[in-house]
Amino acid sequence: MRTRDLQKQEAIRQKALKMIVKEGFDGLSMQKLARAAGVSPATIYIYYKDREDLILQLCMEEGKKMAEATLKNFDPEMSFEEGLKVQWLNRAKFCMENPLSMHFLEQIRHSPFHDKVFTKMDTSFIAAMGRFVHNAIRRNELVPLPIEVYWSVAFAPLYSLVKFHMTGRGMPGTGSFVLDEKTLHQTLQLVLKALKP
Amino acid sequence: MRTRDLQKQEAIRQKALKMIVKEGFDGLSMQKLARAAGVSPATIYIYYKDREDLILQLCMEEGKKMAEATLKNFDPEMSFEEGLKVQWLNRAKFCMENPLSMHFLEQIRHSPFHDKVFTKMDTSFIAAMGRFVHNAIRRNELVPLPIEVYWSVAFAPLYSLVKFHMTGRGMPGTGSFVLDEKTLHQTLQLVLKALKP
DNA sequence: TAAATATAAATGAATGTTCGTTTATTTATG
DNA sequence: CATAAATAAACGAACATTCATTTATATTTA
Numbered sequence: 001m002r003t004r005d006l007q008k009q010e011a012i013r014q015k016a017l018k019m020i021v022k023e024g025f026d027g028l029s030m031q032k033l034a035r036a037a038g039v040s041p042a043t044i045y046i047y048y049k050d051r052e053d054l055i056l057q058l059c060m061e062e063g064k065k066m067a068e069a070t071l072k073n074f075d076p077e078m079s080f081e082e083g084l085k086v087q088w089l090n091r092a093k094f095c096m097e098n099p100l101s102m103h104f105l106e107q108i109r110h111s112p113f114h115d116k117v118f119t120k121m122d123t124s125f126i127a128a129m130g131r132f133v134h135n136a137i138r139r140n141e142l143v144p145l146p147i148e149v150y151w152s153v154a155f156a157p158l159y160s161l162v163k164f165h166m167t168g169r170g171m172p173g174t175g176s177f178v179l180d181e182k183t184l185h186q187t188l189q190l191v192l193k194a195l196k197p
Numbered sequence: 198m199r200t201r202d203l204q205k206q207e208a209i210r211q212k213a214l215k216m217i218v219k220e221g222f223d224g225l226s227m228q229k230l231a232r233a234a235g236v237s238p239a240t241i242y243i244y245y246k247d248r249e250d251l252i253l254q255l256c257m258e259e260g261k262k263m264a265e266a267t268l269k270n271f272d273p274e275m276s277f278e279e280g281l282k283v284q285w286l287n288r289a290k291f292c293m294e295n296p297l298s299m300h301f302l303e304q305i306r307h308s309p310f311h312d313k314v315f316t317k318m319d320t321s322f323i324a325a326m327g328r329f330v331h332n333a334i335r336r337n338e339l340v341p342l343p344i345e346v347y348w349s350v351a352f353a354p355l356y357s358l359v360k361f362h363m364t365g366r367g368m369p370g371t372g373s374f375v376l377d378e379k380t381l382h383q384t385l386q387l388v389l390k391a392l393k394p
Numbered sequence: 395t396a397a398a399t400a401t402a403a404a405t406g407a408a409t410g411t412t413c414g415t416t417t418a419t420t421t422a423t424g
Numbered sequence: 425c426a427t428a429a430a431t432a433a434a435c436g437a438a439c440a441t442t443c444a445t446t447t448a449t450a451t452t453t454a
Contacts, residue, residue: 001427002422008430024309026222030414040431042416051414110307112221114364121369129368145383148367148374152357153387160349167311170345171326172318177345186342190350194391198401199448205404227440237405239442248440398453405446412439421430 009047011037016058021103025111028055052116059108059117062101067125069094076131080141081192083132088158088188092179095162102166106159143197153194157187206244208234213255218300222308225252256305256314259298264322266291273328277338278389280329285355285385289376292359299363303356340394350391354384 015036019028030051034041048054074086095102108114133150136142142150161179164170170177212233216225227248231238245251271283292299305311330347333339339347358376361367367374 001424002429003424004429022309024222027309029412031412041414042432043430045415046429106307110303112219112224118369123370126368126370130371143387145387146367146374146380147371148358148361149380149384149387151368152354152361153384153391156353156357157349160353161345164345164349169315170343171323171348172315173320173323174327174344177343183343183346187346187350190340190342190346190391194350194387198450199403200450201403226438228438238440239406240404242441243403396454398451400451401449403446403448405444407443407445409442410440413437414435415437416435417433419431419433422428424425424427 008037008039008043012039012044012047013058013061016054017062017100017104020055020058020107021100024107025055025113055108055113056117058104059113060120062105063117064122065098065101066091066094066105067122071125071128074128074132076128076135078132080132080136080139080196083136084154084192084195085188087155088184091155091158092162092184095159095166099166102162106163140197142195150195154191157191161187205234205236205240209236209241209244210255210258213251214259214297214301217252217255217304218297221304222252222310252305252310253314255301256310257317259302260314261319262295262298263288263291263302264319268322268325271325271329273325273332275329277329277333277336277393280333281351281389281392282385284352285381288352288355289359289381292356292363296363299359303360337394339392347392351388354388358384 012033016028016033019033019036028051030044031041034044037044044054048057070087070090072086072090074083074090076083078086108117130147133142133147137144161184164177165179168176209230213225213230216230216233225248227241228238231241234241241251245254267284267287269283269287271280271287273280275283305314326348327344330339330344334341358381361374362376365373
């Protein structure tokens with residue numbers, strides 16, 4: 001039998017990501033995608049059940065990539081300061097090196113699609129995070145608070161900074177903004193100050 | 198001459214917001230919108246040049262509403278702690294009372310549309326914010342830092358909390374999450390701790 | 395005051411286009 | 425040669441938008 005052409009599969013993936021990031025979900029049409037990827041429209045349906053399945057699979061693949069990148073060299077048994085630092089640098093690195101993934105995931109995250117992927121998220125990632133927070137509180141390295149408050153204070157500022165950086169400009173009306181290593185560490189210190197007892 | 202029916206205009210606005218929030222930008226079709234609002238498709242084109250103009254006008258109207266709500270009882274000359282508190286409560290109140298506006302704006306904010314509205318944002322809002330931050334630093338009530346870092350630490354956690362609240366659940370795998378007054382104030386205190394010298 | 399007129403609002407139906415998806419057929423490889 | 429990959433062409437449906445027409449009302453005229 002004939003073998004699958006992995007290059008085609010990858011071309012479809014990449015072009016789909018690019019289209020969504022550049023033109024939004026409106027911009028993703030199966031026929032345009034086929035043209036961009038250099039395949040027949042019908043070929044896409046060999047790999048994906050339908051348009052929604054394509055988007056959902058992209059979500060899960062990119063989400064998994066990001067989750068794995070985040071946990072690199074991370075251990076829930078680490079000290080709070082050490083562990084949070086590792087996660088910050090991991091997330092920042094991933095975002096900088098994979099702007100397409102980052103933009104795609106952020107767009108999904110704030111769209112109605114998010115609900116559909118939500119339940120299928122990797123639970124081991126959340127479990128590791130939960131254990132880390134629990135350990136930190138037990139060791140008195142972190143003020144006791146709900147996990148959602150923790151997440152909001154610990155990571156929302158990071159993603160906000162990354163967004164400022166990747167759109168290339170800062171607050172409207174102001175000049176450009178570049179997230180350099182110094183600014184990253186400065187902000188991490190602020191967050192640590194907030195969260196440490 | 199015949200007078201404009203303001204109820205029709207308002208129905209179009211409201212149904213458009215609802216459609217986008219519920220089904221994303223894909224879900225907004227002019228014919229569906231006309232049917233939902235109880236008008237002819239051609240009527241929409243009396244009020245809006247085309248589909249993109251409709252979305253852009255919605256952006257600016259809702260954005261303005263939110264900006265105005267944020268500045269209620271706010272004065273850039275306020276003390277840092279007082280001013281930040283006022284803004285937190287204003288923003289939280291607006292989000293809770295206008296979930297449709299909030300979801301719509303968040304969706305825009307993370308979509309390619311954002312670039313198109315960006316330049317047209319109200320600058321007086323940003324000016325007031327800039328003055329507030331500047332005053333706070335001068336008075337030694339706030340550590341000196343770039344406005345983008347300030348914004349990220351000061352407000353990103355709030356929007357993250359609101360999002361947890363409004364989707365009705367907390368972190369994936371965990372139970373539900375409700376943003377009550379106590380949690381809101383607790384998180385505000387953490388943020389203040391981070392930002393005060 | 396009452397009828398006529400002017401004008402913008404509003405519409406239903408139609409435009410050509412593009413959409414997601416399928417089918418019948420050809421192509422490449424185990 | 426068997427079989428799955430890949431395709432070109434086509435499907436009806438839905439798309440954004442327009443056009444010829446009707447409707448309602450503010451203003452003018454008698």
